Amino acid sequence: QEGGAVSATTEKTKEDYQKVYNAIAEGLDKEGYDDGSLAPVVLRLAWHSSGTYDKETKTGGSNYATMRFPAEGGHGANAGLIVARDYMETIKKQFPWISYGDLWTLGGVVAVQETGGPTIPWRPGRIDGFEINQTPDGRLPDASQGAKHIRDIFYRMGFNDRDIVALSGAHALGRGHTDRSGYDGPWTFSPVSFSNSFYDLLLNDAWQWRKWKGPAQYEDKKTKSLMMLPTDMALITDPKFKPIVQEYAKDEEAFFRDFAKAFGTMIELGVPVEQFKTKEPWNMDTA
Numbered sequence: 188q189e190g191g192a193v194s195a196t197t198e199k200t201k202e203d204y205q206k207v208y209n210a211i212a213e214g215l216d217k218e219g220y221d222d223g224s225l226a227p228v229v230l231r232l233a234w235h236s237s238g239t240y241d242k243e244t245k246t247g248g249s250n251y252a253t254m255r256f257p258a259e260g261g262h263g264a265n266a267g268l269i270v271a272r273d274y275m276e277t278i279k280k281q282f283p284w285i286s287y288g289d290l291w292t293l294g295g296v297v298a299v300q301e302t303g304g305p306t307i308p309w310r311p312g313r314i315d316g317f318e319i320n321q322t323p324d325g326r327l328p329d330a331s332q333g334a335k336h337i338r339d340i341f342y343r344m345g346f347n348d349r350d351i352v353a354l355s356g357a358h359a360l361g362r363g364h365t366d367r368s369g370y371d372g373p374w375t376f377s378p379v380s381f382s383n384s385f386y387d388l389l390l391n392d393a394w395q396w397r398k399w400k401g402p403a404q405y406e407d408k409k410t411k412s413l414m415m416l417p418t419d420m421a422l423i424t425d426p427k428f429k430p431i432v433q434e435y436a437k438d439e440e441a442f443f444r445d446f447a448k449a450f451g452t453m454i455e456l457g458v459p460v461e462q463f464k465t466k467e468p469w470n471m472d473t474a
């Protein structure tokens with residue numbers, strides 16, 4: 188810039204975004220909240236803000252961060268994500284120049300990397316959209332359904348069976364909440380560590396329907412403290428999904444590699460390529 192003047196339009200560098208990354212990471216630990224970390228719900232925000240993409244109409248996805256608006260924010264699937272959006276708002280106050288789409292997707296990267304997961308390629312360039320850019324309700328998956336439904340939803344985004352199984356491993360993190368989705372409990376014994384244990388438990392534990400007043404879900408026979416959604420169980424009853432679950436249960440490295448690629452793609456859905464500020468995505472450092 189001429190004369191070294193610093194203006195509001197100064198291009199941000201990778202170091203600037205690394206500062207945002209570090210700020211998100213710093214506040215994730217929260218004593219008394221769930222399992223002690225906001226990482227799972229922050230990851231879920233990144234996923235729900237991206238997973239509305241429709242490749243046919245090229246609508247939805249992470250570009251416009253339309254969950255900020257009451258209609259989309261109020262979609263049943265987004266119940267509880269206000270916790271993550273409120274947390275992100277505290278980061279936005281420190282770095283007002285970042286777009287919400289960049290902020291929320293970067294949050295997903297932080298959540299995965301800071302809980303021990305793989306490095307997720309990420310780059311900035313999303314812009315804040317308007318209410319008109321909101322997507323209709325029903326674009327995110329319904330946990331009460333089966334393999335056909337999951338394929339319909341994820342094929343619509345442009346993913347294949349391998350991507351579906353890899354992305355589902357995110358359920359290593361977090362839990363269901365009765366006051367959000369209605370489902371209850373964590374998938375794994377370490378819900379704030381990113382690992383392949385979702386696949387191992389799904390495949391090797393004995394599961395039974397839980398007898399309770401809530402929505403139909405599975406519980407592990409042994410401890411009755413873990414859960415699986417009907418859509419999770421479809422990953423081992425479907426003959427095409429199951430071998431991929433078996434592979435990831437045995438080979439965490441393969442899961443990490445495939446998850447990083449699929450999730451890196453997911454958080455760019457709906458963003459016109461010319462909008463990105465770099466040709467190649469970055470690897471952000473862990474904090």
Ligand code: ZEM
Nearest residue numbers: 227228230231234328330354357361362363364367368418
């Ligand atoms: Zn989830 N997910 N998800 N998911 N998810 C929940 C929680 C979390 C489905 C689903 O219905 C639910 C992906 C795919 C799918 C996370 C990440 C990712 C919950 C519980 C439900 C019901 C919500 C609650 O009550 O708080 C379905 C049907 C999916 C596909 C078939 C993908 C892909 C994800 C990321 C890549 C995460 C991290 C959570 C935990 C949230 C938390 O607050 O603990």
